[in-house]
Amino acid sequence: MSQRVQAAIVGTGFMGSVHARAVTAAKGRVRLVAGSSPGRARELAEAVPGAEPAGFEEVLASDVDVVHICTPNHLHHDMARRALEAGKHVVCEKPLAVSVREAADLAGLAARTGRVATVPFVYRFYASVRLARSLIGAGDRGPWLLHGSYLQDWLASPDADNWRVDASRGGGSRAFGDIGIHWCDLMEFVTGQRITALQAMLGTAHPVRAGRPSATEDGGVVSFRTDGGALGSLVISQASAGRKNRLWFSFDGPDASYVFDQENPESLWVGGPDANRTLARDPARPGGRPQALPAGHPQGYHECFADFVADTYAAVRGETPDGLPTFDAGLRAARLTQAVLDSAAADATWTEIPA
Numbered sequence: 640m641s642q643r644v645q646a647a648i649v650g651t652g653f654m655g656s657v658h659a660r661a662v663t664a665a666k667g668r669v670r671l672v673a674g675s676s677p678g679r680a681r682e683l684a685e686a687v688p689g690a691e692p693a694g695f696e697e698v699l700a701s702d703v704d705v706v707h708i709c710t711p712n713h714l715h716h717d718m719a720r721r722a723l724e725a726g727k728h729v730v731c732e733k734p735l736a737v738s739v740r741e742a743a744d745l746a747g748l749a750a751r752t753g754r755v756a757t758v759p760f761v762y763r764f765y766a767s768v769r770l771a772r773s774l775i776g777a778g779d780r781g782p783w784l785l786h787g788s789y790l791q792d793w794l795a796s797p798d799a800d801n802w803r804v805d806a807s808r809g810g811g812s813r814a815f816g817d818i819g820i821h822w823c824d825l826m827e828f829v830t831g832q833r834i835t836a837l838q839a840m841l842g843t844a845h846p847v848r849a850g851r852p853s854a855t856e857d858g859g860v861v862s863f864r865t866d867g868g869a870l871g872s873l874v875i876s877q878a879s880a881g882r883k884n885r886l887w888f889s890f891d892g893p894d895a896s897y898v899f900d901q902e903n904p905e906s907l908w909v910g911g912p913d914a915n916r917t918l919a920r921d922p923a924r925p926g927g928r929p930q931a932l933p934a935g936h937p938q939g940y941h942e943c944f945a946d947f948v949a950d951t952y953a954a955v956r957g958e959t960p961d962g963l964p965t966f967d968a969g970l971r972a973a974r975l976t977q978a979v980l981d982s983a984a985a986d987a988t989w990t991e992i993p994a
């Protein structure tokens with residue numbers, strides 16, 4: 640492998656651009672860009688110094704080290720499988736696949752090939768999230784009540800449309816499969832507790848969307864239990880007016896409670912029995928990276944992506960960065976998504992999650 644990790648980006652929408660920028664920030668090099676058409680590939684390649692447009696087959700045949708898959712969900716399984724079979728390390732966007740069977744297939748293949756295979760659960764990379772994780776890990780009695788929400792409004796209008804709305808491209812669960820899995824991944828990452836059973840109710844704000852009957856949920860309510868004995872509750876919505884990308888959690892214990900808000904990610908609220916504190920991000924504290932800017936110079940979504948890609952590339956070089964979300968995390972998310980769908984279809988029946 641050459642000094643700088645050589646990457647290809649597949650998919651040129653929102654995530655294609657974010658990944659391209661993150662590769663450069665992580666000191667990798669975007670060599671190839673593949674899109675749904677040569678024109679789309681050229682458009683992004685022209686915006687990334689040194690990148691060339693290509694087709695997916697050329698990406699597979701090339702000598703790039705890592706393939707970043709940033710396409711709609713239903714394409715992930717086939718593309719990630721082919722990239723692993725071609726000997727590439729793979730970053731595959733979430734959800735890793737649209738079924739447990741496909742996600743398990745990819746996790747198994749990644750393990751057999753020994754390639755680095757990661758999924759961008761990037762909210763893990765906020766310094767304030769890492770701080771909450773280390774404080775909970777070092778605390779006396781852990782949280783017993785885990786609650787929060789992930790609310791958006793980009794699908795609030797009945798006219799708003801996207802490939803995610805279509806189950807054949809986005810998957811059978813839309814709001815949970817798109818954003819609920821971020822919250823669950825973050826909860827399990829921060830608390831170290833895993834969901835063992837859940838019950839879910841799913842619903843739509845609009846029975847008809849963009850002229851078609853809505854086949855995927857706009858939101859839902861999930862109750863859960865964990866292997867650490869905690870109780871939990873999560874509300875998700877993509878039709879909550881005014882909420883842009885509000886991933887919020889409160890993990891409450893008798894000694895301390897921890898609150899994080901993705902729209903204000905520089906601080907972590909820590910409630911205590913005698914006093915409450917708001918901890919500003921500080922690179923000297925756990926979770927701060929050597930290259931991070933000093934507190935007061937806000938860390939954002941792009942920086943989380945850059946740190947995620949930097950850690951993925953460190954793994955490609957043989958290092959073992961802490962907290963890297965691998966295809967196993969993608970498989971876990973697929974299992975949770977299937978449990979949510981099964982529970983909701985059975986009138987919110989308690990549904991167990993396989994370990």
Ligand code: NAI
Pocket residue numbers: 649650651652653654655673674675676679695709710711712714732733734759760761817
């Ligand atoms: P998008 O719709 O903006 O972009 C998808 C791109 O894929 C489009 O440019 C489309 O032309 C291209 N495409 C479609 N078929 C293709 C093919 N056969 N070959 C190459 N390119 C093809 O969607 P967005 O928001 O970028 O989402 C992409 C993926 O990233 C999804 O799986 C989504 O769930 C995930 N995502 C993850 C985020 C995160 O925080 N980790 C944030 C946003 C999206």
Ligand code: SOE
Pocket residue numbers: 733791817818821884
């Ligand atoms: C749209 O809901 C979206 O872009 C998701 O696909 C991402 O995963 C989330 O991080 C932000 O919102």
